[in-house]
Amino acid sequence: MRVWALGDLHLSFGTPNKKMDVFGDKWLNHPEKIKEQWEQLVAAEDLVLICGDISWALKADQLMPDLNWIESLPGKKIMSKGNHDLWWKSPSKVRKLLPPSIQIINNDAITIDDITIGGTRLWDHPDLNYYKFIDMKEIDGVNIKKKQYDDDTVRHDTRIFNNELDRLARSLDAMDHNAKHKILMIHYPPIPPDRSDNEFSRLIKDYSIDFCIYGHLHNLFPDAPVNFEKDGTRYLCTACDYLNFCPIQLL
Secondary structure, eight states, X not given: OOEXXXXXXXXXXSOGGGOGGGGOXXXXXXXXXXXXXXXXXXXXXXXXXXXXXXXXXXXXXXXXXXXXXXXXXXXXXXXXXXXXXXXXXXXXXXXXXXXXXEEEOSSSEEEETTEEEEEOOOOOOTXXXXXXXXXXXXXXXXXXXXXXXXXXXXXXXXXXXXXXXXXXXXXXXXXXXXXXEXXXXXXXXXXXXXXXXXXXXXXXXXXXXXXXXXXXXOSBOTTOSOSEEETTEEEEEOBTTTTTTOOEEOO
């Protein structure tokens, strides 16, 4: 079993008014780009990790066309939550909707063979600011704006970020610490661009995580410092546009 990763699919088969084409030519027909490369690389016995922003759906009937599309692709899939996954409200309800080849991580862990996988969504934080590495130009009339961090926003985001750290700790505790490989799936970037320590990196170091995969960041410049190694953990950005809509192999 090989292990692949690809995040931020932003599917809209059930919400056709939410196509990603508005963000530029790179996103034109992006599901077809994903499908073609996924089918070339991924075998039926492989595992694919999808770390958030899976579907633009708001409710189950909109979601099912996207889940069925993922189900049609080769391999087993494990998904974690992103900030745009507004359909993901109750993990128990989501699990009832999942086709056979798909599982979810929701502040817990899954172990398959000698690989253990945990994850949480994480959240924005003023120190995790990658704006200078993102092309913020207006694209086809869509104005991509920088987030303004006033005092109220900082307090709001800090509260959610701390809650997510608690959820991360629960997920890390649920992982199999005797497993040969340990992978963490999150959605938001976990460490500042200068790679300095924070609460997240210290937790990851304590649990000896091999891979931490994330997404969320789009329109990145080619030299963005989003792939690196720190304290024995490989951090990889798996946003699909950053990877040219092609899964990346972890193991």
